[in-house]
Amino acid sequence: MTMELTITQTQEIENYIKDKDVDYIDLKIELLDHIISDVEHLINKGFSFENAFESTKQKWNKHFRSSSSLYLGFQYSASKIVLKKAVKEFRPFYLLYTLSYFLPFIIFTKISVEFNENTMFAVNTFFRITTLLALLYVVFIIFKVIFSKVKTTYRFILKTQYLGISLLIIAQFVSNYFDTSGQINGIFVGFSFAGLAITYTCHHFYKKHFLEIAKNKQRLSS
């Protein structure tokens, strides 16, 4: 007959996951189940709970070591297993940022096109309105996520994006996206597009964060 852990032993493992800061709801169920399975496997081979848990911890500690990544910024660290998932999810958005800044920058600094006053007014109005709305939306997301308190990998990704709000703030101080000769300013446009890309990224992970919470509630209640 295979041995199963008691509630107290399971609780001890749950505390270990919490101590290692990997109690993200999108990972916790599986990590807990996997670690318990590892411990049970060793107990069934004849080890005591203490020895089995100690050995299992040695195996898992390397996945729980604090780590950071270029993609999300070296100042943000998380357990290796959380970071690996976060980077996998975030990588396509990193490409989106880079393109949204550098493409307009390259296009508008290399190609010299003069615009008439009506077009200049339309472009300026478009950027003013969209960047202001985007700024308000990102501030809303930040508050919602801070107050939600539940830890998910998506919440961690969102935290790494909050500095991007500075691009949208800078955009509010740009009064004209054109120079005196009527040519569009590639730097300003690049900044604004990157700000809009950050807004889209925040929107994506904000939705995923709350979707994960809803899914988790549903799983626990069923």
Added chain:
Amino acid sequence: MCLDSINNQNTRLHINMGNQKLFKGSLQTIILKLLAQNDKMYGYEITQKVKELTKGELKITEGALYPALHKLEADGLLDVEVAKVGNRLRKYYKLTEHGTKETANKLVEMQEFLKTMQQLVNPKFSLE
């Protein structure tokens, strides 16, 4: 049994690090193939099954397994089911309809890759 003997077992499982690098790019295909044969599986079960099928030659690390499973789920290839087992919850993965089709495609890709590698490393003994 003491801790040293457990650690020795862990060390033995890490001997074939060179092979692990070769297997790394095939992780998603391995997971999909296993799920195609086993209806539904959970994380620990996948690692044990791979170890058993490869006689310990390939060890899927937990750090790589879960991000890969979550990516497959996000891409719509896997579906999740949670069940209570003893005093804990267990997350089972199974293939979606899209996942079943994608598994077939990935296996064809893998076979093509193996054929190409065979021709490269051992051209004299090519089957054609």
